[in-house]
Amino acid sequence: MHGLISGNYTMKDEGKIDKQVYLEVTNEYIDVYDYIKNRPNKKSMLSIPLVPIDSFIFKDMIFKKESLDIDITSILLKYRTSVGGLPAQLNTDLNIALYVGWRHDNYRIISKKDELEKNHQKISNMGYDFGFFFGPGTTTVNPSTTNNRQVYDYSGMIIQAGFAGFLESNVASFGLSIGYDYLLNSDRKLWIYRNKPWVGFIVGIALN
Numbered sequence: 001m002h003g004l005i006s007g008n009y010t011m012k013d014e015g016k017i018d019k020q021v022y023l024e025v026t027n028e029y030i031d032v033y034d035y036i037k038n039r040p041n042k043k044s045m046l047s048i049p050l051v052p053i054d055s056f057i058f059k060d061m062i063f064k065k066e067s068l069d070i071d072i073t074s075i076l077l078k079y080r081t082s083v084g085g086l087p088a089q090l091n092t093d094l095n096i097a098l099y100v101g102w103r104h105d106n107y108r109i110i111s112k113k114d115e116l117e118k119n120h121q122k123i124s125n126m127g128y129d130f131g132f133f134f135g136p137g138t139t140t141v142n143p144s145t146t147n148n149r150q151v152y153d154y155s156g157m158i159i160q161a162g163f164a165g166f167l168e169s170n171v172a173s174f175g176l177s178i179g180y181d182y183l184l185n186s187d188r189k190l191w192i193y194r195n196k197p198w199v200g201f202i203v204g205i206a207l208n
Helices: none
Strands: 007-012 019-025 029-036 046-049 061-080 089-091 097-113 119-141 154-168 172-183 198-206
Touching (some): 154 198
Antiparallel strands (some): 029 046, 061 089, 061 097, 154 172, 172 198
């Protein structure tokens, strides 16, 4: 749903005030409708062809959209600062989380001529969003991460939560996250990273 599809947008036009419009998107055209009394006008104010045509004068335009973003995410890398004499760590432990944020998309439509002097419209999309994540994962528990108060070496179950910001494409998302891990067993009181934040590289796959 984050691609350029039919719906409500803000149209940015150079030298003019931003305008609320409704786009009807098909394989061949984007029809732009302005609003009259909070309803789309029945007659389009502009029709942008998406197929090559011989003559069409068209200046670059930007359409903006805001939407709810729901992703399945994973923090591929977690950076933990030095704690209790243990050097800073870069962890790749298994984890997954549900992310919910507010997404901002900018669709720029650019007109270019090919060698046959036909006009082509190219749509480029750049998006970003910010939100929160929450989900399960694993972490290493051993003598080093418990100040030698635990003799065993094992992978403990955690719950992770935090804040993330993404740069978006149509399908995948990449960004930075800040979060905390909560160890779910009794060794949490011994674990040196208890209540210690980490910084991570996060990726996401859109669910909506």
